[in-house]
Each structure stands twice: as C-alpha cells, then as structure tokens.
Amino acid sequence: MAIKVIREFGKRITYDPQGITKTWRGNNICKDRSTYKGFICAEVRSKTRVVGVKFNGFNFNGRNEKLTFDNFIEDLKDLVIFHVNSNNFTGNIPSQINKNPHFYELDLSNNKLTGTFPMSVLNATNLTFLDLRFNNIVGLVPPQVFKLDLDVLFLNNNMFDGQIPDNLGSTPVLYLTLANNKFTGPIPKSIGQASNTLLEVLFLNNQLSGCLPYEIGLLRKATVFDASKNSLTGPIPHSFGCLVRMEEMNLSYNQFYGPVPEMLCKLMNLDQLALKFNYFTQVGPECRKLITKGVLDVSMNCILDLPSQRTPAECSTFFSQHGSCPDEWSLNYIPCKINHSITQDISDRAPRSAMRPSPSYAALIEPP
Structure with missing residues (x-):
C-alpha cells in the first residue's frame, strides 16, 4: 500500500536535484536502505510499516511550481513523523491526518505554504512537535493551537x-x-x-x-x-x-x-x-x-x-x-x-566556558 502511494506521489515531482525519486523503485522499501530514500520503517502491530517521511533539504518541486500534500500524507496510514523542511510544498494540509492515532511530529518549515493558519493541524490532537516557520502564512x-499538547511550537x-x-x-x-x-x-x-x-x-x-x-x-x-x-x-x-x-x-x-x-x-x-x-x-x-x-x-x-x-x-x-x-x-x-x-x-560567579545551544534561537535560522 505504501509503495503504491509513494510511486503516485513521485510522479508529481518534476524537480529532484538529488535524484531521490530514482531510489523509489522495486519492492524492498523496508529491506534495502539504498531504496526509497526519505522514508523510515519500523515494526507496528507485529508488521513492518512505513512510519516516517523525512524529506529535509531535498528541495522537491512539482509541475508549474506546485507540489501539494494531497493523496500522500493522509494515505500513509501509519505515519508517526512527517518532516519536509526546505522543499517547495504549497497548498493546505489534509484534515485526515487526525485519523492516525500515532502521528506526533509535523515539520513543514521553509516551504511555500500560503493562506491562513492550516486549521486541519488542530485535528491532529496527538502532535507534540509543530514547526511552520519560514512560510508565508497570514492572518x-x-x-x-495553544490547547494542543505540544512540546515545541515554532510559528516564526x-x-x-x-x-x-x-x-x-x-x-x-x-x-x-x-x-x-x-x-x-x-x-x-x-x-x-x-x-x-x-x-x-x-x-x-x-x-x-x-x-x-x-x-x-x-x-x-x-x-x-x-x-x-x-x-x-x-x-x-x-x-x-x-x-x-x-x-x-x-x-x-x-x-x-x-x-x-x-x-x-x-x-x-x-x-x-x-x-x-x-x-x-x-x-x-x-x-x-x-x-x-x-x-x-x-x-x-x-x-x-x-x-x-x-x-x-x-x-x-x-x-x-x-x-x-x-x-x-x-x-x-x-x-x-x-x-x-x-x-x-x-x-563571585565563575564565567561559563560555553553557553548551551538554544533550540528557540536556532529556529530563527533558515534551514540550508
């Protein structure tokens, strides 16, 4: 099921500078790490399943510079994390993401999301990490959003x-x-x-x-x-x-x-x-x-x-x-x-040799 969804999504990607989609071939998605780059597998309910998407820095784009999440994120039924920072995604986030009880990390930073706050995110009540920074969201x-049980909220x-x-x-x-x-x-x-x-x-x-x-x-x-x-x-x-x-x-x-x-x-x-x-x-x-x-x-x-x-x-x-x-x-x-x-x-206080890194200040730096 995941392979079918991934291949259909791959057809919509027209710009892939790292040749990632070329690895989306065959049926060894969870057996051969050289295939299906950007996807993470794990044991769920005694079966190996696709549980994560990690496209960080892939710089994907689609036809006419439009690449949406439609029929992708919501069709990978066992997703736990979805990290796609530094790409060219547009459009809205499907509301069906709330149907996955294990979905807890969403990183859409440094894309081209527009419009108002994606209300569908509010349906994903199990989120602990929400990162929407470096987009063009208005309103x-x-x-x-302040009622979600989050650990991290980056809207900068x-x-x-x-x-x-x-x-x-x-x-x-x-x-x-x-x-x-x-x-x-x-x-x-x-x-x-x-x-x-x-x-x-x-x-x-x-x-x-x-x-x-x-x-x-x-x-x-x-x-x-x-x-x-x-x-x-x-x-x-x-x-x-x-x-x-x-x-x-x-x-x-x-x-x-x-x-x-x-x-x-x-x-x-x-x-x-x-x-x-x-x-x-x-x-x-x-x-x-x-x-x-x-x-x-x-x-x-x-x-x-x-x-x-x-x-x-x-x-x-x-x-x-x-x-x-x-x-x-x-x-x-x-x-x-x-x-x-x-x-x-x-x-009387001894100077500190080095200050610990700040996750919040790090969020102000646009990903490469």
Whole structure:
C-alpha cells in the first residue's frame, strides 16, 4: 500500500536535484536502505510499516511550481513523523491526518505554504512537535493551537498578525517561538499560567505594544526570554527577580524606561541581559557589575553617567510624551519569595566556558 502511494506521489515531482525519486523503485522499501530514500520503517502491530517521511533539504518541486500534500500524507496510514523542511510544498494540509492515532511530529518549515493558519493541524490532537516557520502564512493564530499538547511550537518567520490569543498561557509547550511576524497588542497576562512548562519564549521583531505583565515573572523554569524589536513600554516589573533560571533576556529596541531592577541583575544564571535602545534612567551597583562583566548592555538609554547614551534632547522628547502603565501597582508586586541562596554577587560567579545551544534561537535560522 505504501509503495503504491509513494510511486503516485513521485510522479508529481518534476524537480529532484538529488535524484531521490530514482531510489523509489522495486519492492524492498523496508529491506534495502539504498531504496526509497526519505522514508523510515519500523515494526507496528507485529508488521513492518512505513512510519516516517523525512524529506529535509531535498528541495522537491512539482509541475508549474506546485507540489501539494494531497493523496500522500493522509494515505500513509501509519505515519508517526512527517518532516519536509526546505522543499517547495504549497497548498493546505489534509484534515485526515487526525485519523492516525500515532502521528506526533509535523515539520513543514521553509516551504511555500500560503493562506491562513492550516486549521486541519488542530485535528491532529496527538502532535507534540509543530514547526511552520519560514512560510508565508497570514492572518490570526487560532486560540486552539495553544490547547494542543505540544512540546515545541515554532510559528516564526511568517506573516501572522493581530493579537496573540489571550489563552497563550494554556499552552504546555517547552519552546515557543513567535518571532518575525506582525503580531500587535500586548503580551497576554495568561503567560504566567505556563509557569511549569515554558523554557524558552521568543516574541522578537513584531509590533507588540503595552507594558510587560508582571505574570512573566511567574515563569520560574524559563531560561530564555526575548521580546526585543517591538513597541513595548513601561518599567521592568520587579517580578522579573523571580526568574531564577533565566540565562538570556533581551528587551532591546523598545520603549522601556525607569530603573533596571537590582533583583534582576542579581540572578545567578544570567549570562546575557540586553537592554539597549530603550529609555532606562538608572542602574544600581549590582547592574553596574554586570556592565563591567559584559553581561548587561544598556547602551543608547538615558543613564546620565554612562557612555554611549541617547542625547538629552531624545530623552526629553520621550519623557514629555510617554504614558503610564494601567496597572502601576503590579510593577512592584513580587509573586515569589526571593531566596538569596539562588542569587549571588556577580563578582563571585565563575564565567561559563560555553553557553548551551538554544533550540528557540536556532529556529530563527533558515534551514540550508
């Protein structure tokens, strides 16, 4: 059955620079590894079956530069994974993928998918990995996507717009990347509900606005947070001192102002704190130690006694026009008990030889 489906699909491929489809011959699909390249077999219900498609980097294309998934992905009944990044697939994802109870990884990144969010994906309720980055998908992200039991959700480098759904915090994902889209409005306060799951979250290079919700400080397991290159404003909430595992934080190229919280600068795992191109006015002694160590970058702000700052005219213009945050009280609210055993003087901390790779930042790099 799988051989028949594969051969029919192969007829639609008119561009195959690596000659992959030439190996789709004979009947030894699961016996001879030199045949049927791009397919993975395994034992399922006591029989050998085709369980995976891995076309990463094959650069397939079809007639008139159209290559769809129709009568392919849904006809391979035992699929567990479907990885086809860096090809030229177009069209929609068949809704029948929800009929396979074992289907749990879908990677469609770096293709030519257009239109709005593929709602058929929401039917695949057993997915744990969803990667739609580097396509041309437009419109709103449906709230239902944050109800999927995913570990990884990469939606970056598309043209999604509108506000991020309010139920963002319902997601159980570990790695969330919404960067390089056209999202507007605030970061949802519900983000704090994902305190037991989110490890890395990237909002960078959108059009987000408003003040940071203190609920971000509830992300006690988060190691990476990047909301740079937006239009966010207000002071940094003191709750950020609760981010005890934070290693990299980037809030650069926004409109933040006020003092940089000393509690944030005392977090012992912090390797990078980028706050450049904002309107901060004060840094205390702990933050100054981070500057000396090269951990904190506060260039192009409004800190009078530091070099490489904005001009007095720029700062004066900003402070004569900026508004205040609607929930001023929340900026001083600390939703945790600061444990001094998990903070220490930066001068006592040994430098790390190498930072661990970040899956979320890696997702911002287009596959070759």
